[in-house]
Amino acid sequence: MLNDLQLNNILEDFDVAYWKINLLTREISWSEHFNHLIGDPDPGNNKLEYFLEHVLHKDYRYDFREHFEDLVARHKPFTAEVRLKLENGKYRWFECRNLKSREKGLTDAAVLLFVNIHQAKRDQYTIEENFFYYRETAEMTSTGGWYLDVKTNVVYWDNVTKKILDCPIDYEPNPDDRLRFYAPDQREKVENLFKKCSVFGIPFKVELKMLSLHKREFWVRATGKPVYNEEQEIIGIRGVYQDIDEQKTNELNLQNSLDIIASQNSRLFNFAHIVSHQLRSHSSNLSLISQLLNEARSPEDKLELINNIGDISENLEEAIKQLNNMVTRQLSLRKKRQNVSFKEALDVVIASISSLIKRENAEIIAEFDKLNEINYISEYLESILLNLITNAIKYKQRGRKPIIYVQTYTENGDSYLEVSDNGMGIDLDEYGDKMFGMYKTFHRHPEAKGIGLFITKNQVETMGGSISVTSTVNIGTTFKIKF
Amino acid sequence: MEHPVELACIIDDDRIYVNLVKKIIEIKKLSKNLIIFKNGKEALDYFRSILENLSEEQLPDIIFLDLNMPVMDGWEFLGEFVKIKNNFNKKITLYVVSSSIDPRDLERAKSFNMVTDYLIKPIELKKFEKIFDRDVA
Numbered sequence: 001m002l003n004d005l006q007l008n009n010i011l012e013d014f015d016v017a018y019w020k021i022n023l024l025t026r027e028i029s030w031s032e033h034f035n036h037l038i039g040d041p042d043p044g045n046n047k048l049e050y051f052l053e054h055v056l057h058k059d060y061r062y063d064f065r066e067h068f069e070d071l072v073a074r075h076k077p078f079t080a081e082v083r084l085k086l087e088n089g090k091y092r093w094f095e096c097r098n099l100k101s102r103e104k105g106l107t108d109a110a111v112l113l114f115v116n117i118h119q120a121k122r123d124q125y126t127i128e129e130n131f132f133y134y135r136e137t138a139e140m141t142s143t144g145g146w147y148l149d150v151k152t153n154v155v156y157w158d159n160v161t162k163k164i165l166d167c168p169i170d171y172e173p174n175p176d177d178r179l180r181f182y183a184p185d186q187r188e189k190v191e192n193l194f195k196k197c198s199v200f201g202i203p204f205k206v207e208l209k210m211l212s213l214h215k216r217e218f219w220v221r222a223t224g225k226p227v228y229n230e231e232q233e234i235i236g237i238r239g240v241y242q243d244i245d246e247q248k249t250n251e252l253n254l255q256n257s258l259d260i261i262a263s264q265n266s267r268l269f270n271f272a273h274i275v276s277h278q279l280r281s282h283s284s285n286l287s288l289i290s291q292l293l294n295e296a297r298s299p300e301d302k303l304e305l306i307n308n309i310g311d312i313s314e315n316l317e318e319a320i321k322q323l324n325n326m327v328t329r330q331l332s333l334r335k336k337r338q339n340v341s342f343k344e345a346l347d348v349v350i351a352s353i354s355s356l357i358k359r360e361n362a363e364i365i366a367e368f369d370k371l372n373e374i375n376y377i378s379e380y381l382e383s384i385l386l387n388l389i390t391n392a393i394k395y396k397q398r399g400r401k402p403i404i405y406v407q408t409y410t411e412n413g414d415s416y417l418e419v420s421d422n423g424m425g426i427d428l429d430e431y432g433d434k435m436f437g438m439y440k441t442f443h444r445h446p447e448a449k450g451i452g453l454f455i456t457k458n459q460v461e462t463m464g465g466s467i468s469v470t471s472t473v474n475i476g477t478t479f480k481i482k483f
Numbered sequence: 484m485e486h487p488v489e490l491a492c493i494i495d496d497d498r499i500y501v502n503l504v505k506k507i508i509e510i511k512k513l514s515k516n517l518i519i520f521k522n523g524k525e526a527l528d529y530f531r532s533i534l535e536n537l538s539e540e541q542l543p544d545i546i547f548l549d550l551n552m553p554v555m556d557g558w559e560f561l562g563e564f565v566k567i568k569n570n571f572n573k574k575i576t577l578y579v580v581s582s583s584i585d586p587r588d589l590e591r592a593k594s595f596n597m598v599t600d601y602l603i604k605p606i607e608l609k610k611f612e613k614i615f616d617r618d619v620a
Binding site: 276280281283284285286287288289291292295296297301305308311312315 | 499502504507511583585604605607608
C-alpha cells in the first residue's frame with residue numbers, strides 16, 4: 001500500500017487533488033495540492049462549509065452537500081462534475097469522485113478525488129459549439145454532405161442531402177442508380193466529373209441541375225474532392241451539394257427580364273428611328289418645295305410643284321397611319337390572354353384575304369391535331385397568321401400554284417407554329433440577319449412594303465416567344481414560331 | 484453659263500425627293516447631266532458595268548447617296564463600292580444624304596473615307612449650289 005506522501009506525489013503529478021474524510025468524526029483533511037489549488041486559504045474549523053461557501057460555484061452547492069451526505073452516512077459512491085474557484089479567482093471544471101475502497105466491509109475513511117477536467121470540458125464545448133454552427137449553417141444554406149466510396153460505389157448522404165433531394169431520412173441511395181438524381185442532360189457531365197476526380201484526383205466545383213426523388217428539377221452547386229488512403233490511393237470522393245435553386249431561378253429570371261428590356265429598348269430605338277426617318281423625309285420634301293416655289297419662274301413649274309405637295313401630304317398621312325398602327329399594337333398588350341383556337345384564327349384570316357387567295361389560286365392546308373389552341377391574344381395570332389400567309393402568297397414562285405402548310409405541335413413542353421410555303425424563297429446568307437428589320441424588302445416586288453415581318457416578330461416577342469426562318473431560293477420558306 | 488458639274492448621280496428611292504432635286508439642278512444649272520437609281524443595287528450594277536466596259540466617261544463627278552432604300556440600302560452600297568472605286572481614275576465626290584438624324588448613322592457614315600460629308604434632308608438650295616461649286620473647284 002502506498003503511504004500518504006507517495007500517494008500525494010503521484011496524484012499531484014497528475015494534477016489530481018483530494019480530500020481525506022474521517023467517516024466517524026467527519027473531519028476533512030485537504031491534500032497539499034488541493035490547498036494549493038484554491039490559494040492556501042485559512043478555512044477555519046469547518047472545511048466543508050468553507051468549501052461550499054467560498055470555493056464551490058454556488059450552482060453546485062445543494063447537489064454537493066447531498067452527495068457528501070450520501071457518501072459519509074450511507075457509503076454511496078460520489079461522482080459529480082463541479083466548478084471550483086481557484087487561487088486566481090477563476091472557476092475551473094473538476095470531476096469529483098470518491099476513491100473506491102478495495103476492502104469489503106466497513107472503513108473509517110473516504111477519499112474524494114478532484115480531477116481537473118477543464119481542458120476536456122472546454123474541448124467538448126468547442127466541439128458542440130462547432131457542430132452547432134456547422135449544422136445551423138448547413139440547414140440555413142441547404143448544404144448537404146455526401147461521400148462516395150469509389151471501390152464499392154456505395155454512397156453516403158447526410159440528412160441535409162436527403163432533405164435537399166426530397167428523400168426520407170432512412171432512404172439509402174442505390175449505388176447502381178446514382179445518376180437518377182441528376183437531370184438527364186447533366187448525366188454525361190456528372191460522370192465525367194466523378195471519373196476525373198476518382199481517377200486523377202481532380203476536384204470539382206460546378207453548378208448542376210439535379211432531380212429530386214419525385215423528379216423535381218432544381219439547381220445545386222456541387223463540390224467534390226478526392227479522399228486518399230495512407231498509400232495515397234484515391235478511395236473516395238467527398239463533397240457537398242448546396243441547393244441554389246432559388247438563386248439560380250432568380251438569376252435566370254433576371255437574365256430573362258434583362259433580355260426583354262434589351263429587346264424592348266432596341267424596338268424603341270428602331271421605332272424612334274422610323275419616326276424620325278418617316279416623318280422627316282416628308283417634311284424635308286415640303287421644305288424643298290417651298291424653297292423651289294420661290295425660285296420657280298414659269299407658272300407651269302409652280303403648278304407642278306404644287307401638285308407634288310398633294311403627293312407629299314398623302315405619303316405623310318400614310319406614314320402616320322402606319323406609325324399609329326405600330327403604337328396601337330404595343331398598347332394592345334394590355335389585352336388579356338385567353339385560349340385561342342388555331343382553326344378559328346385561321347378561318348378569320350382566310351375570310352379576310354379570300355379574294356387574294358382566289359386570285360392567286362392559293363391552297364392552304366392546316367394541321368392543328370397536335371395542338372389545337374394556345375393561351376394567347378387572339379388579335380395577335382390572327383395578325384401573325386395574316387402576315388405570314390399573305391407573305392407566302394405574295395412571294396410565290398412564278399408559275400407555281402402557291403401551297404401553304406400551317407401546322408402546330410409541341411416539343412419538349414414548348415408550343416410551336418410553322419407556316420411553310422413553296423414560294424420563291426429568300427437567300428438567307430445575304431438577307432438572314434435583316435429579315436425582320438423594318439422597311440427591308442428583299443424582292444423587287446411592287447407589293448413589298450417591308451413592315452409585315454417586323455410587326456410579326458414584334459408581336460411574337462412581346463408575348464415572350466421567338467420566330468425563326470429557314471428558306472431555300474426557288475424552293476420555299478418556313479417560318480417557325482415558338483410560343 | 485457653264486454647268487459646274489458634268490454628270491451628277493442620285494441614289495434614292497423617294498420619288499418626290501428625286502424629282503425636286505432634279506428640278507433644282509435644272510433651274511440652277513448645276514449639272515449638265517443627271518443619272519438616277521432607285522436603290523443601291525441598281526447603282527452598283529451600273530458602276531460594275533462601267534468597270535467592265537472601261538467607259539469611264541460615264542462616271543459621275545458627284546454622288547448623292549440615300550441610306551434607307553429597299554433591296555440594297557446605302558450602307559451595303561458603300562460596302563460594295565469601296566471595293567471597286569480604286570479601279571477608277573476619276574475623282575468621285577460622294578455625299579450621304581438622309582433624313583435620319585440618328586447620331587449613330589452620322590458616325591457610321593464618317594467612318595468611310597470616301598464619304599465627303601453627311602447631309603441631313605432637307606438640303607437648302609444654297610447648300611446645293613455650294614456643294615456643286617466646291618466640287619468643281
